[in-house]
Amino acid sequence: MIIKINRKIVSNIPAHVVLIFWSIVSVFPLVWMFAASLKEQNEVFSNLSLIPQAWKFVNYLTAWNVGNFGVYFFNSLFYTAVTLGFALFLASMAAYAFARFRFIGRNIIYFMFIGSLMIPIPGAFIPLYVLLIKLGLADTRLGLILPYTNAALALAIFILKTFFENIPKEIEEAAVVDGCSKFDMYWRIFLPLAKPAMATVSIFTVLAVWNEFLLALIVINNRNLMPIQRGIMVFQGEHLTDYPLLMAGLTIATIPLLVIYFFLSKYILKGITAGAVKG
Amino acid sequence: MARVVLKNVWKRFPDKPGKPKEAVRNVNLSCEDKEFIVLVGPSGCGKSTTLRLIAGLEDITEGEIMIADKLVNDMPPKDRDIAMVFQNYALYPHMNVYENMSFGLKLKKLPKEEIQQRVLETADILGITDILEKKPRVLSGGQRQRVAVGRAIVRKPKVFLFDEPLSNLDAKLRVQMRAEISKLHTRLQATMIYVTHDQVEAMTMGDRIVVMKDGLIQQIADPITLYDQPTNKFVAGFIGSPAMNFMEGSLIKKKDAVYFSEENFTVKVHDDHISTLEEYMGKDLTLGIRPEDIFDKVYASNASPDNTITATVEVVEPMGAEAYLYLTTGKSPFMARVASYEQLEVNQDIDLVFDMSKAHFFDRATEQTIV
Numbered sequence: 001m002i003i004k005i006n007r008k009i010v011s012n013i014p015a016h017v018v019l020i021f022w023s024i025v026s027v028f029p030l031v032w033m034f035a036a037s038l039k040e041q042n043e044v045f046s047n048l049s050l051i052p053q054a055w056k057f058v059n060y061l062t063a064w065n066v067g068n069f070g071v072y073f074f075n076s077l078f079y080t081a082v083t084l085g086f087a088l089f090l091a092s093m094a095a096y097a098f099a100r101f102r103f104i105g106r107n108i109i110y111f112m113f114i115g116s117l118m119i120p121i122p123g124a125f126i127p128l129y130v131l132l133i134k135l136g137l138a139d140t141r142l143g144l145i146l147p148y149t150n151a152a153l154a155l156a157i158f159i160l161k162t163f164f165e166n167i168p169k170e171i172e173e174a175a176v177v178d179g180c181s182k183f184d185m186y187w188r189i190f191l192p193l194a195k196p197a198m199a200t201v202s203i204f205t206v207l208a209v210w211n212e213f214l215l216a217l218i219v220i221n222n223r224n225l226m227p228i229q230r231g232i233m234v235f236q237g238e239h240l241t242d243y244p245l246l247m248a249g250l251t252i253a254t255i256p257l258l259v260i261y262f263f264l265s266k267y268i269l270k271g272i273t274a275g276a277v278k279g
Numbered sequence: 280m281a282r283v284v285l286k287n288v289w290k291r292f293p294d295k296p297g298k299p300k301e302a303v304r305n306v307n308l309s310c311e312d313k314e315f316i317v318l319v320g321p322s323g324c325g326k327s328t329t330l331r332l333i334a335g336l337e338d339i340t341e342g343e344i345m346i347a348d349k350l351v352n353d354m355p356p357k358d359r360d361i362a363m364v365f366q367n368y369a370l371y372p373h374m375n376v377y378e379n380m381s382f383g384l385k386l387k388k389l390p391k392e393e394i395q396q397r398v399l400e401t402a403d404i405l406g407i408t409d410i411l412e413k414k415p416r417v418l419s420g421g422q423r424q425r426v427a428v429g430r431a432i433v434r435k436p437k438v439f440l441f442d443e444p445l446s447n448l449d450a451k452l453r454v455q456m457r458a459e460i461s462k463l464h465t466r467l468q469a470t471m472i473y474v475t476h477d478q479v480e481a482m483t484m485g486d487r488i489v490v491m492k493d494g495l496i497q498q499i500a501d502p503i504t505l506y507d508q509p510t511n512k513f514v515a516g517f518i519g520s521p522a523m524n525f526m527e528g529s530l531i532k533k534k535d536a537v538y539f540s541e542e543n544f545t546v547k548v549h550d551d552h553i554s555t556l557e558e559y560m561g562k563d564l565t566l567g568i569r570p571e572d573i574f575d576k577v578y579a580s581n582a583s584p585d586n587t588i589t590a591t592v593e594v595v596e597p598m599g600a601e602a603y604l605y606l607t608t609g610k611s612p613f614m615a616r617v618a619s620y621e622q623l624e625v626n627q628d629i630d631l632v633f634d635m636s637k638a639h640f641f642d643r644a645t646e647q648t649i650v
Contacts, residue, residue, distance in 0.1 A: 171372075173363075178430075
């Protein structure tokens with residue numbers, strides 16, 4: 001028995017060596033970022049130690065107030081929350097219709113949505129920009145939220161539709177006999193049942209919107225409307241790159257994602273395999 | 280008065296283009312108030328479809344359905360005043376038992392106090408008061424079934440519809456729930472329509488039984504009539520366990536008596552049957568006799584050369600109180616049900632007595648019952 005366990009451990013060693021090495025490579029930049037955010041400007045590249053000489057927590061305060069990161073942070077929160085709300089609402093309704101209603105053109109419309117997954121978003125930037133200008137939405141919050149929502153819909157619909165299709169027909173029929181209207185069915189049965197799928201969709205959407213940079217770069221020029229990724233770039237140009245402040249800003253930008261990963265890693269794993277069984 | 284009446288009901292599903300599948304063919308059925316009707320038949324016979332038509336989960340293609348003397352053809356299920364129990368329970372997984380049971384009442388916008396009172400009352404009847412806070416996934420099969428039944432009862436519907444509600448339960452629990460549903464019927468005094476493929480369930484529960492095959496109703500009758508006077512060979516073979524034996528042969532006249540002759544044996548037709556069988560003289564027909572109407576000659580009281588045949592034992596199945604014998608005449612295999620104290624061995628030849636007063640005869644071509 002003991003020998004067996006030992007053999008198992010031994011056979012796992014190479015895999016773990018690779019994984020540990022990879023973890024260090026992945027985590028090191030984050031650690032360096034955090035360390036640098038607490039150093040002084042002249043210390044960043046001279047002191048190679050990860051431990052700062054003087055722990056300058058004040059960098060965070062400066063970045064937040066002077067560096068405008070407070071505004072950027074709340075902008076990012078706003079864009080993420082609103083996009084998520086729109087995406088969940090629209091995608092769940094659309095997915096419900098795709099999964100449970102029969103109507104002419106159902107498959108064509110569905111595959112158009114899914115097909116849009118194949119177009120890289122930067123590939124659509126020029127027409128999108130022209131469209132936003134014509135609609136008067138360039139450099140507005142809506143000009144960012146609408147394209148973000150649009151980009152999030154396809155994957156969200158795909159995940160939710162797959163989930164809805166797996167809800168047994170009898171549950172729906174029981175609800176019909178119980179007196180559910182079509183909307184009741186969506187609101188009281190399908191939506192609550194879809195919580196895990198909604199969590200998956202939320203994670204993907206939040207990650208995508210929070211990390212988005214290119215579209216924000218093109219659409220937003222008003223500093224008060226910029227999300228954090230866009231703000232960091234402005235900051236870099238303006239201050240002859242004050243690295244500790246920049247790193248403090250980046251750390252602030254990273255924290256929400258770390259929190260999400262920490263609490264929802266279960267759903268992230270599930271989300272990666274969502275639709276794998278039946279697609 | 281919750282009568283359920285089906286008049287010339289047809290259901291066709293679009294199968295292949297231009298060739299619709301007829302799931303229900305010209306069904307006429309009248310289920311009286313407070314009656315317990317069981318629809319039974321092999322899978323694909325249209326029994327579940329018929330139930331779903333009554334529930335309103337499927338649209339009927341042709342005909343009329345009336346519930347409580349109201350035409351409900353185009354009425355949505357929620358307005359038909361019915362409740363349905365599904366085979367796989369179909370409980371709402373995200374709601375606890377209380378919420379599952381109260382869901383329909385909540386949609387009807389009943390006052391909270393009344394909902395609570397009704398749910399607690401029903402939970403008490405079904406003995407599920409202690410699991411009201413639990414989610415369906417932690418319940419056992421039997422508990423889920425009770426909740427599903429409870430969800431139907433709280434709504435106080437005019438008609439209960441059951442779609443094979445016991446088939447997911449294990450054998451022991453099935454017998455227990457069978458009795459409980461029968462008890463509920465007595466207690467609630469409601470009209471119940473029950474679908475099953477299990478003829479034992481049908482026989483034990485139904486006031487009347489509807490036997491279906493290929494979308495057609497074969498016979499509607501109370502259990503005993505169905506057992507003693509089946510209208511055709513299908514019903515005769517479907518009802519009863521072990522099933523009725525069928526042997527092919529022809530009628531011959533010897534002296535003044537009429538005999539049924541298989542290749543390897545001849546038995547005398549009972550006097551009461553002769554007049555009805557007159558026109559089949561010399562023609563091919565099928566003899567049907569139930570395993571319990573065949574006796575070992577040693578223990579039979581009315582043995583005579585006219586009703587005794589010799590057959591070979593192929594398999595002996597001891598059941599405890601009795602034993603099933605699988606036998607052959609050389610041409611037709613058949614079964615007999617004998618007392619378990621009879622010591623019989625495989626390949627042994629034994630003499631068996633047919634109780635010809637209980638025999639049935641079927642037309643070979645139409646399979647309709649002659650006697």
